Amino acid sequence: MFESVQENPYPDSDVLGEGPDPHPLLEPVLPLLGRWHGRGRGEYPTLEKDFRYAQEVTFSHDGRPFLRYEARAWLIDDAGAPVRPAGREAGWWRVTPDASLEVVLAHPTGIVETYVGRASGTEFEIETKDVSLTPLAKEVTGTRRRYTVQEDGELTVVHDMAAVGQPLQHHLTTHLRRRA
Ligand code: HEM
Numbered sequence: 001m002f003e004s005v006q007e008n009p010y011p012d013s014d015v016l017g018e019g020p021d022p023h024p025l026l027e028p029v030l031p032l033l034g035r036w037h038g039r040g041r042g043e044y045p046t047l048e049k050d051f052r053y054a055q056e057v058t059f060s061h062d063g064r065p066f067l068r069y070e071a072r073a074w075l076i077d078d079a080g081a082p083v084r085p086a087g088r089e090a091g092w093w094r095v096t097p098d099a100s101l102e103v104v105l106a107h108p109t110g111i112v113e114t115y116v117g118r119a120s121g122t123e124f125e126i127e128t129k130d131v132s133l134t135p136l137a138k139e140v141t142g143t144r145r146r147y148t149v150q151e152d153g154e155l156t157v158v159h160d161m162a163a164v165g166q167p168l169q170h171h172l173t174t175h176l177r178r179r180a
Contacts, residue, residue: 012060012068020063028099028119029067031149032059039076040157040174046164052076053086055174057155059093067093069105095119101126110137115145122149139164143171153177 013019014034022030036057043050055073062068070090075083091105103115103126111133117126124147131140140163148156159172 010062012062014058014060020061022061023063023065025065025095025097026061026067029059029093029095029101029124031122032067032093032124032147032155033061034059035179036155036176037179038155038174038176039080040073040172042172044161044163044171045166045169052078053174054080054082055087055176057157057174057176065095067095069093069103110134111140113140113143115143123147142168144168 011019016022016030016033022033036059037055039052039054041050041052053073053075055071057069057071059067059069069092072088073086075086077083087107089105089107091103094102094104096102099119101115101117101119101124103113103117105113105115107113111131113131114129115126116129117124125145127144128142131142133140140161142162144160146156146158148158150156155176155178157172157174157176158170159174160168161171162168163171
């Protein structure tokens with residue numbers, strides 16, 4: 001027999017001061033908390049031309065020592081009008097007692113990445129430990145990301161990638177601001 005349950009009593013929060021208190025281990029990554037949006041530019045040597053995109057990124061928590069992460073992007077034209085949906089990813093940012101980062105990200109393109117990295121102040125650098133691919137996924141052998149919260153509040157994300165036979169190099173740079 002189906003027994004109904006109440007609303008989930010442990011909601012996620014992406015705003016400090018709302019919802020559960022952040023776990024003390026999350027202190028080094030609190031600058032990332034929030035709903036961000038902005039634009040970026042991408043390139044890769046195998047692509048005919050570079051491209052522009054808009055993106056929404058959310059870092060939230062439920063009181064435990066990890067962040068929930070989700071990002072959705074869509075390509076835009078030079079006037080900023082939407083062209084088509086693009087990269088989507090979701091995952092978890094774990095923080096260990098020595099403030100190192102362990103990140104797991106999954107992509108709808110059949111790619112799963114595990115990362116290790118460090119938080120230092122307002123800079124967060126992670127690089128892949130392993131990349132796992134489904135049979136139809138494009139070949140990605142490693143990636144590296146740097147998230148920097150600038151003094152003016154912008155979150156800049158630089159994403160380098162080794163893929164389709166190319167060595168590690170720039171794929172994406174995104175400039176984000178917290179949603180008001
Ligand atoms: C903001 C997020 C992203 C955007 C807007 C984006 C955009 C693009 C675009 C426009 C292309 C050209 C092919 C196409 O038109 O679909 C492409 C290719 C590619 N992207 Fe991304 N991408 C994003 C994130 C990622 C991530 C996170 C990865 C790896 C985990 C990745 C791996 C690749 C690979 C492997 C290719 C194929 C290159 C080739 O076959 O020559 N992308 N991306």
